[in-house]
Amino acid sequence: MQPALSRRAFTLTAAAAAILPAGPAGAETPIRFGLTPVFLDNDAEVIDLMHAALAEGMGRPVELVQRRTYEEVTALLLEGGVDAAWVCGYPYLQHRKALTLIGVPVWQGKPLYRSYLIVAPDDPARGLADLAGGTHAFSDPNSNSGWLVTTTDIIRMGRRPETFFARSIFTYGHRNVVRAVAAGLTRSGSVDGYVWEVLKLEEPGLAGRTRVVTRSEWLGFPPIVCRADRAGEEGIRSLHRVLLELPQTETGRRTLAALHLDAIADEPPSVFDGIAARMADLEAAG
Amino acid sequence: MILRWLGRLPLAVRVSVLAAGLMVGLGIIASQQVLVSLTRSQESRLRELVRLHVDGLSIALGPAVLREDVWEVFDTLDRASRAGEGRRMVMTAVADSEGLILAATDPRNAPLGSPLSALAASARTLEDLEVHAGDERISVLAPLSYQGREVGKIVTVLDVSDLAAEQRRTQLWLLLGNVASTLLLALAGYVAMRRMLRPISTLAGHMSAGTGGLELIPEREIPRGDSEVGRLLRTYNSMARAVHEQAEAKRRLAERERFVSLGRLASSLAHEINNPLGGLLNAVDTIARFADRPEVVRKSADLLQRGLGHLRDVSRAALEQNRLDTSDMPLRAEDFEDLQLLMGPEIQRQQQELAWEVEAGPACLDGLPAAPVRQIALNLLLNASAAAARGGHVGMSVRRAGDALELVVEDDGPGLPPKALARLLSPEPTGPGPGMGLRVVRDLVAALGGRIEHRRENAVTVIAVRLPVPGRRDAA
Numbered sequence: 001m002q003p004a005l006s007r008r009a010f011t012l013t014a015a016a017a018a019i020l021p022a023g024p025a026g027a028e029t030p031i032r033f034g035l036t037p038v039f040l041d042n043d044a045e046v047i048d049l050m051h052a053a054l055a056e057g058m059g060r061p062v063e064l065v066q067r068r069t070y071e072e073v074t075a076l077l078l079e080g081g082v083d084a085a086w087v088c089g090y091p092y093l094q095h096r097k098a099l100t101l102i103g104v105p106v107w108q109g110k111p112l113y114r115s116y117l118i119v120a121p122d123d124p125a126r127g128l129a130d131l132a133g134g135t136h137a138f139s140d141p142n143s144n145s146g147w148l149v150t151t152t153d154i155i156r157m158g159r160r161p162e163t164f165f166a167r168s169i170f171t172y173g174h175r176n177v178v179r180a181v182a183a184g185l186t187r188s189g190s191v192d193g194y195v196w197e198v199l200k201l202e203e204p205g206l207a208g209r210t211r212v213v214t215r216s217e218w219l220g221f222p223p224i225v226c227r228a229d230r231a232g233e234e235g236i237r238s239l240h241r242v243l244l245e246l247p248q249t250e251t252g253r254r255t256l257a258a259l260h261l262d263a264i265a266d267e268p269p270s271v272f273d274g275i276a277a278r279m280a281d282l283e284a285a286g
Numbered sequence: 287m288i289l290r291w292l293g294r295l296p297l298a299v300r301v302s303v304l305a306a307g308l309m310v311g312l313g314i315i316a317s318q319q320v321l322v323s324l325t326r327s328q329e330s331r332l333r334e335l336v337r338l339h340v341d342g343l344s345i346a347l348g349p350a351v352l353r354e355d356v357w358e359v360f361d362t363l364d365r366a367s368r369a370g371e372g373r374r375m376v377m378t379a380v381a382d383s384e385g386l387i388l389a390a391t392d393p394r395n396a397p398l399g400s401p402l403s404a405l406a407a408s409a410r411t412l413e414d415l416e417v418h419a420g421d422e423r424i425s426v427l428a429p430l431s432y433q434g435r436e437v438g439k440i441v442t443v444l445d446v447s448d449l450a451a452e453q454r455r456t457q458l459w460l461l462l463g464n465v466a467s468t469l470l471l472a473l474a475g476y477v478a479m480r481r482m483l484r485p486i487s488t489l490a491g492h493m494s495a496g497t498g499g500l501e502l503i504p505e506r507e508i509p510r511g512d513s514e515v516g517r518l519l520r521t522y523n524s525m526a527r528a529v530h531e532q533a534e535a536k537r538r539l540a541e542r543e544r545f546v547s548l549g550r551l552a553s554s555l556a557h558e559i560n561n562p563l564g565g566l567l568n569a570v571d572t573i574a575r576f577a578d579r580p581e582v583v584r585k586s587a588d589l590l591q592r593g594l595g596h597l598r599d600v601s602r603a604a605l606e607q608n609r610l611d612t613s614d615m616p617l618r619a620e621d622f623e624d625l626q627l628l629m630g631p632e633i634q635r636q637q638q639e640l641a642w643e644v645e646a647g648p649a650c651l652d653g654l655p656a657a658p659v660r661q662i663a664l665n666l667l668l669n670a671s672a673a674a675a676r677g678g679h680v681g682m683s684v685r686r687a688g689d690a691l692e693l694v695v696e697d698d699g700p701g702l703p704p705k706a707l708a709r710l711l712s713p714e715p716t717g718p719g720p721g722m723g724l725r726v727v728r729d730l731v732a733a734l735g736g737r738i739e740h741r742r743e744n745a746v747t748v749i750a751v752r753l754p755v756p757g758r759r760d761a762a
Contacts, residue, residue, distance in 0.1 A: 135398050169356040184394035185360050
């Protein structure tokens with residue numbers, strides 16, 4: 001994670017957004033779009049592209065707001081600090097009543113992804129059970145793939161998540177989980193399978209220093225959500241349209257290519273049923 | 287050993303070598319000083335670098351360590367180790383207040399939760415950090431402070447091999463530079479000293495040149511201007527000239543003395559020639575008058591022959607005395623007969639008694655040159671005759687004494703005055719005055735390697751001269 005760099009990039013793009021031609025009446029208020037470490041948040045180029053695609057498509061200034069944790073972004077979203085945000089399926093379900101879907105990314109043809117359990121390449125572990133008593137890197141306590149999946153797997157094994165690992169840490173970024181395991185800071189890590197696969201293509205030197213032990217079932221891809229009570233607002237509708245039409249514009253296509261995504265589609269909430277099931281297990285254990 | 291060897295070298299070389307040596311010494315001391323201060327500045331630079339590094343990490347890590355945020359600590363270390371100055375960081379481990387490792391740049395060697403003490407064993411604290419120039423790695427243990435309290439500890443190993451290499455390089459170049467400049471200075475010192483001392487070498491060369499005494503230094507070899515060396519050489523030249531003049535004067539004096547001794551004999555020799563002339567003229571008259579009386583003529587002719595023979599002997603002896611000087615004739619018994627003949631008239635004039643005793647054979651005399659021995663004997667005899675006064679006694683004996691020829695001249699005069707004695711026995715200058723003949727005797731005896739003894743016994747002055755007889759041919 002390189003906050004200084006991405007913050008600078010953000011400032012630059014915000015400045016660029018400010019001089020974009022004005023759109024329809026009242027469009028002077030920028031649309032604020034929240035980002036989390038769910039995807040490759042350290043890639044300034046990806047962020048620039050996304051900003052450009054959204055601003056072009058909507059014809060009004062767009063502000064990209066980055067926060068370190070899902071909790072912060074979710075809180076911003078609920079209190080109106082951002083108009084929409086790309087979050088994880090887990091926080092979306094946690095606030096299912098207040099939030100509504102405005103798009104689910106399609107990766108490799110499906111709006112689904114998996115959680116990976118990774119270790120160092122020379123680690124003999126063959127499953128989660130072998131990693132008991134070791135150190136573990138989670139991404140974020142509100143991340144599905146980076147926390148919920150592994151925690152509920154431990155519960156499903158009949159073990160207690162707080163004592164299963166000798167020590168666990170949060171890195172607040174899927175890429176950071178890969179770094180922690182690659183460097184040997186922790187023995188194992190829970191990581192977004194989509195992020196790991198993309199890293200394998202973009203940074204093979206980093207992802208290559210980890211090995212996937214187990215993959216979870218297919219679960220709903222981290223969605224783009226907004227507050228349910230604001231879904232009818234012009235800005236939100238415009239954003240929704242632009243997200244769905246990304247494959248039809250040059251900048252949109254480049255953005256999707258940079259993200260290794262096919263498109264962003266309208267999907268029913270049932271896509272997240274798998275996560276909901278895990279949440280139920282967690283609640284039952286709690 | 288070296289000193290003795292140095293002592294044998296010429297002064298110019300010695301002083302030049304000394305100058306070069308001093309330059310080398312100066313160079314070594316200067317190099318040493320520069321190296322010492324260079325090392326000191328590098329050590330303080332290194333210490334400052336370590337301090338800045340640790341302070342920087344401390345500031346960056348403080349909050350994360352307080353929260354025991356393992357990832358933040360690791361991420362900070364990881365990014366620090368990738369940044370420019372961080373390349374220096376070989377390893378850094380951070381522990382919480384319990385001393386258990388939170389994170390390290392190399393987590394495999396410093397695992398999460400293991401004690402820091404294993405890594406801290408060889409590390410020094412910042413306070414007693416001893417940085418040695420040439421150290422390749424430095425291990426430091428420092429407290430991590432945040433909000434005024436110690437929240438953890440940090441051990442960091444820094445790679446300072448580049449600084450060590452730089453120092454070695456600097457030292458090498460410095461040393462090479464100093465050696466080069468020192469050698470250059472030494473050479474310059476050597477050459478300058480050689481140049482400055484060249485007149486001294488010239489002086490020494492001229493002073494010891496040849497056997498004919500001091501040699502003048504040509505004007506072109508004397509440095510111009512009023513330098514000490516120039517004055518020295520000019521003074522030497524004037525001294526050499528004075529010595530030359532003195533030697534010349536002495537030679538002229540000896541020459542004159544020879545004539546003086548002959549001169550002193552001249553009037554008695556004239557008498558010696560004049561006295562028989564009356565008798566000879568009478569004989570001629572008798573022959574003329576009694577030409578018809580053969581027995582008278584024969585008797586007169588005999589008388590004439592003897593008289594003229596005596597005259598011939600006397601003049602030959604006088605001529606010989608004058609001529610021998612230039613020839614290299616060996617001494618013969620006849621020379622003493624000549625002397626007796628030359629002295630005879632003077633002795634008679636003074637009505638003195640001359641005791642004459644020559645016992646040395648030709649084998650003994652042969653090794654000595656005639657002229658100086660004759661001059662020695664004649665001067666001593668004239669001196670004795672003058673001292674003995676009218677009616678006195680003069681003695682002369684020549685005999686062999688071991689490997690030497692001994693001439694003993696005695697008289698019953700009042701004895702030699704101190705000044706005359708000094709002239710005879712010592713080489714000290716005595717100033718003008720009578721008795722210069724005795725100084726000639728001393729110089730001649732010295733030249734022949736002989737010695738002079740003077741004694742006074744029973745109111746008789748005895749002067750004995752012993753002349754060693756060199757390389758006797760009959761003994762070979």
